[in-house]
Amino acid sequence: MFIFKNAIRCILRSKSRSVLLGIISLVIAISACLGLSIRQAAESAKAETLAGMSITATISFDRQSMMGNMGRPQNGSQGGFDKEQFEAMMGGASSLTLEEYETYAQAASVQNFYYTLTVSVDGNEDFSPVTTSSESSGSSAGTSFGGFGGGGFGGGKNPDGMFGGFGADGDFSIVGYSSYAAMTDFINSTATVTSGSAFEEETEEYQCMISLELATYNNNLAVGDTITIVNPNAETETYTLTIVGIYESDAGNDFSMSVFGSGQDPANQIYMSANAVAKLIAASESVSTTVKDDNGRESETAMMESLTATYVFADVESYQRFDAEARALGLEDSYVINSSDLTEFENSLTPLKTLSTMAGWFLLVILIIGAVILVVLNILNIRERKYEIGVLTAMGMKKWKVALQFMAEILVVTMIAIFLGAGIGAVSSVPVTNALLANQAASQNDRADRLEQNFGRPDGFDFGGFGGGFGGGSGSRPGMPGGNREDMGKNPFTNYITEVNSAMNLTVVLQMIGIGLLLTLVAGAVAILFIMRYNPLKILSNRD
Amino acid sequence: MAILSLQNICFSYGFTPVLKDVSYDFEPGKMYCIVGKSGAGKTTLLSLLSGLAAPNSGKILYNGEDVTKIDKYKFRSKYIGVIFQSFNLITKFTALENVVLSMDIAGVKGGGKKAKAMELLQNVGLDEDEANRRVLMLSGGQQQRVAIARALSYGPDIILADEPTGNLDTDTQQEIMDIFRKLADEGKCVILVSHSPDVAKLCDERYELVKISKKKKN
Numbered sequence: 001m002f003i004f005k006n007a008i009r010c011i012l013r014s015k016s017r018s019v020l021l022g023i024i025s026l027v028i029a030i031s032a033c034l035g036l037s038i039r040q041a042a043e044s045a046k047a048e049t050l051a052g053m054s055i056t057a058t059i060s061f062d063r064q065s066m067m068g069n070m071g072r073p074q075n076g077s078q079g080g081f082d083k084e085q086f087e088a089m090m091g092g093a094s095s096l097t098l099e100e101y102e103t104y105a106q107a108a109s110v111q112n113f114y115y116t117l118t119v120s121v122d123g124n125e126d127f128s129p130v131t132t133s134s135e136s137s138g139s140s141a142g143t144s145f146g147g148f149g150g151g152g153f154g155g156g157k158n159p160d161g162m163f164g165g166f167g168a169d170g171d172f173s174i175v176g177y178s179s180y181a182a183m184t185d186f187i188n189s190t191a192t193v194t195s196g197s198a199f200e201e202e203t204e205e206y207q208c209m210i211s212l213e214l215a216t217y218n219n220n221l222a223v224g225d226t227i228t229i230v231n232p233n234a235e236t237e238t239y240t241l242t243i244v245g246i247y248e249s250d251a252g253n254d255f256s257m258s259v260f261g262s263g264q265d266p267a268n269q270i271y272m273s274a275n276a277v278a279k280l281i282a283a284s285e286s287v288s289t290t291v292k293d294d295n296g297r298e299s300e301t302a303m304m305e306s307l308t309a310t311y312v313f314a315d316v317e318s319y320q321r322f323d324a325e326a327r328a329l330g331l332e333d334s335y336v337i338n339s340s341d342l343t344e345f346e347n348s349l350t351p352l353k354t355l356s357t358m359a360g361w362f363l364l365v366i367l368i369i370g371a372v373i374l375v376v377l378n379i380l381n382i383r384e385r386k387y388e389i390g391v392l393t394a395m396g397m398k399k400w401k402v403a404l405q406f407m408a409e410i411l412v413v414t415m416i417a418i419f420l421g422a423g424i425g426a427v428s429s430v431p432v433t434n435a436l437l438a439n440q441a442a443s444q445n446d447r448a449d450r451l452e453q454n455f456g457r458p459d460g461f462d463f464g465g466f467g468g469g470f471g472g473g474s475g476s477r478p479g480m481p482g483g484n485r486e487d488m489g490k491n492p493f494t495n496y497i498t499e500v501n502s503a504m505n506l507t508v509v510l511q512m513i514g515i516g517l518l519l520t521l522v523a524g525a526v527a528i529l530f531i532m533r534y535n536p537l538k539i540l541s542n543r544d
Numbered sequence: 545m546a547i548l549s550l551q552n553i554c555f556s557y558g559f560t561p562v563l564k565d566v567s568y569d570f571e572p573g574k575m576y577c578i579v580g581k582s583g584a585g586k587t588t589l590l591s592l593l594s595g596l597a598a599p600n601s602g603k604i605l606y607n608g609e610d611v612t613k614i615d616k617y618k619f620r621s622k623y624i625g626v627i628f629q630s631f632n633l634i635t636k637f638t639a640l641e642n643v644v645l646s647m648d649i650a651g652v653k654g655g656g657k658k659a660k661a662m663e664l665l666q667n668v669g670l671d672e673d674e675a676n677r678r679v680l681m682l683s684g685g686q687q688q689r690v691a692i693a694r695a696l697s698y699g700p701d702i703i704l705a706d707e708p709t710g711n712l713d714t715d716t717q718q719e720i721m722d723i724f725r726k727l728a729d730e731g732k733c734v735i736l737v738s739h740s741p742d743v744a745k746l747c748d749e750r751y752e753l754v755k756i757s758k759k760k761k762n
Contacts, residue, residue, distance in 0.1 A: 537597055540630075
């Protein structure tokens with residue numbers, strides 16, 4: 001106890017030394033607090049967002065794995081791309097059926113399940129699509145992928161029921177929703193019914209909703225009117241749909257990807273119930289015939305649907321459990337489970353993560369520099385107080401007790417500085433973090449903008465649009481064949497977290513105390529080394 | 545019976561011998577004066593007696609027990625009180641705090657340490673105001689008194705003092721010597737190291753150290 005009292009007395013009696021030590025410790029403490037707060041903010045933001053986030057996931061064919069297997073030399077071959085092998089593997093990869101998707105939806109981790117059916121159709125002379133000047137009107141037969149992007153390659157059926165159904169790309173896309181829950185644009189308020197109402201949720205009637213743009217563009221349509229759609233593979237095969245609602249969507253306003261057909265334009269999407277689309281396809285299949293193309297390849301005239309199934313999970317843990325559960329329910333290894341929500345979420349954290357990493361290095365540098373300064377100061381302090389050490393040990397005070405007193409002095413000053421630093425850090429960490437975060441996000445956006453400019457797409461280009469799954473119907477966004485269609489024309493990485501609400505918490509305070517103790521131990525270790533080496537007789541003799 | 549006994553003590557600094565075959569007994573209730581010319585080894589002997597140094601050969605016995613077998617910190621803090629020539633006080637502390645600190649180091653238990661320290665300081669001639677001053681604000685004589693009070697604070701059996709009157713005026717010298725005489729009369733063994741014949745005269749016994757002469761090489 002007297003050691004602690006002596007330490008306090010020495011701190012108070014050597015004010016200039018204590019203040020110097022305190023200022024240095026305070027600077028270290030504030031810097032450490034900011035660094036720790038930024039790291040904590042990153043963790044908290046991630047945890048809080050994930051806690052309130054429901055995750056959606058899709059199942060897609062594992063193209064990368066397949067391509068990887070192809071690249072391996074087999075049976076003494078030289079490896080590399082083997083066209084025959086590729087075709088054989090593609091042929092062996094069947095798309096998942098709705099029944100299979102529904103089986104995996106039985107997994108305990110799945111909170112909700114919905115799907116969309118998408119078909120490509122043409123209009124007639126009374127019903128024309130919204131086009132841009134660079135788009136060609138009419139069908140582009142036989143060469144288009146049925147939904148580039150997250151959804152991947154079509155997923156339509158050829159007569160073998162396999163992948164690779166290269167059908168005609170129509171002017172319109174009909175999207176059939178299994179439930180209102182699948183209509184995420186309406187749920188997320190990026191689309192709104194402005195006239196009429198949505199179709200009945202599970203109706204088999206040919207009721208549809210069209211976009212306001214499509215209704216007004218050359219067509220002059222209103223709720224209650226009918227439209228005629230044509231099978232792009234068989235011009236005589238027509239169906240009549242009744243318009244029950246007209247919607248307005250933000251997604252179509254910035255569509256500028258003229259490389260796609262007009263059917264890919266969100267304005268040319270027609271929404272129906274999945275049951276009605278299934279009925280439409282069944283009707284088409286019932287009148288289907290087999291035709292040969294110019295290469296002699298046979299295909300059915302029936303309209304080909306793309307199936308997109310989406311699983312909803314209450315949290316990330318459920319999503320992570322789903323893989324094992326789906327495998328147990330029979331999902332093959334050649335399929336992978338992806339969540340675009342999580343990917344987007346991870347992307348949104350990029351500036352915060354970068355900042356957090358930088359803060360980590362900053363913290364490390366501060367701690368090293370701080371420790372070195374404290375050690376040097378402590379060495380000077382001990383040398384200056386050598387005589388005092390000699391007197392204390394000559395009086396019979398054990399060396400370890402003298403060292404303990406010196407450590408207690410450093411500890412008291414450091415801890416006062418740590419608590420002051422934590423207080424200042426608590427006040428300043430949020431604005432500082434947000435300012436740094438805003439800079440970081442701006443830097444990321446600038447980088448993305450430069451990338452767009454480099455690609456000659458100053459109006460926006462969806463770099464992520466081509467990276468999705470390969471399999472039948474696994475769009476990365478429910479109800480959007482072809483993936484993140486609503487993101488097209490936008491920088492896909494713009495929704496960064498640029499603000500944190502709190503950065504300081506008990507964990508940071510405890511970490512700060514840990515840092516204080518660590519610095520005290522490092523500086524104190526030097527004190528112990530010096531004090532243990534000192535011989536009181538020599539010190540006092542020299543003094544004399 | 546001797547409280548402190550030197551038995552054939554030899555000590556050298558490197559190859560320079562300072563003490564050779566020194567034997568002497570110190571008894572309680574007596575005041576001793578170790579005298580000798582400069583370089584005779586008076587301060588060295590004091591360092592050996594106070595446990596700050598160990599002899600190269602021979603033994604120092606405290607109440608019959610070899611000092612090297614006793615914890616040197618315990619020996620210095622409890623059994624022996626040393627008054628250094630330059631006082632060796634903690635300059636940033638007050639006189640009172642210096643005395644209390646020595647009691648803390650000695651492990652003196654219980655409350656009232658401040659009161660006892662104040663009493664000791666008053667006994668050696670310091671008033672309350674002087675006791676609460678930092679030692680740097682005190683005169684040499686007052687610092688000497690603080691050093692004496694500090695050496696007495698934990699009740700050691702032996703008091704060692706190195707040139708206790710060296711820097712003091714005649715009146716103060718007399719007062720300090722009176723304090724030592726009183727301690728000896730109380731049964732403590734007081735050992736003084738001094739050049740002064742006047743100091744030696746006031747002591748019960750005088751032990752003269754002889755400087756070891758260097759042999760000339762032919």
